[in-house]
Amino acid sequence: MLTINRKTDYAARILLHLAMQPPGTTVTVQEAAQARLVPYPLARRLFSLLANAGFLKTHRGKGGGFSLARSPAEISLLEVVEAVEGPVALNRCTVEPQECPLVSDCPVHEEWVKARDVLRDYLGRVSFQQLAERAIQPRNHPDPRGGAQ
Amino acid sequence: MLTINRKTDYAARILLHLAMQPPGTTVTVQEAAQARLVPYPLARRLFSLLANAGFLKTHRGKGGGFSLARSPAEISLLEVVEAVEGPVALNRCTVEPQECPLVSDCPVHEEWVKARDVLRDYLGRVSFQQLAERAIQPRNHPDPRGGAQ
DNA sequence: TATAATGATACCATTTTGGTATCATTATAC
């Protein structure tokens, strides 16, 4: 299956969680991990990674946590994927052409490159601002007791 | 790194090799494996897989081999990727939404779906006919002895 | 009938993946 790995998915959940808070809010790993169903020790590592990658500011010590270091409007899904997962390569030859002895004469190579570009372009246009706005809409969980008004 | 695996790359090379032959040509695993730099035992398995998936016809016995079962114009890169690799999912939730408890309320989910569609669409439009035509052009390997005319 | 081909499948080592645990450091709250 051609797919991002679970850690990348978790990281996206975590950043979405941050993006949905009022600007400047500090969130603990505990809280986000529970809210987004990420195993706590893994969430620890992912928060660190996202902080080291410049997405988050850290606040150490009691009462600390993490807050966004950049505006959600300026964080794309692509950046997060590549921070956790490494490059969206589609095929190794797009990243390490020198390792494929056929590459200079391979008509498939350029299609891997173009397909990768199409995918990166799409993911690069999805911002966490958009995602957060969409999530904030009233939920579609019909209340068993009746209407939601 | 988000990438297809090596087997998928090998399978694409193999199909390209077949698509570049005159229609109806039978090719042995030996020959294709050497020409496309695929380890022979692995090529064996990939030919089998491609035959079982309906891309190739097999010719058993001495003098046998494999030939295309379908026109290269009607085989897309997407089909080959999915035959070897499984679905182009981009994220598991696009394939097994029931396994993600957040999915009904997750704004990222629909972006994984759309990005996947964009990628599948692109790969679906690349045919081995096109690839083979491009490959058949005169090579750019300047002959050390001089011009190629 | 020997041989050259595929069919099927078991096997293996290495790497990646998803996850846990631990110790060190920091800053707040009281």
Next chain:
DNA sequence: GTATAATGATACCAAAATGGTATCATTATA
């Protein structure tokens, strides 16, 4: 000022995936 609640860094682990090999059976031709 000290206990505590948070992060920093990193080592560790089991299980799965990956890339690759080997083997025996079958088939059809030369």
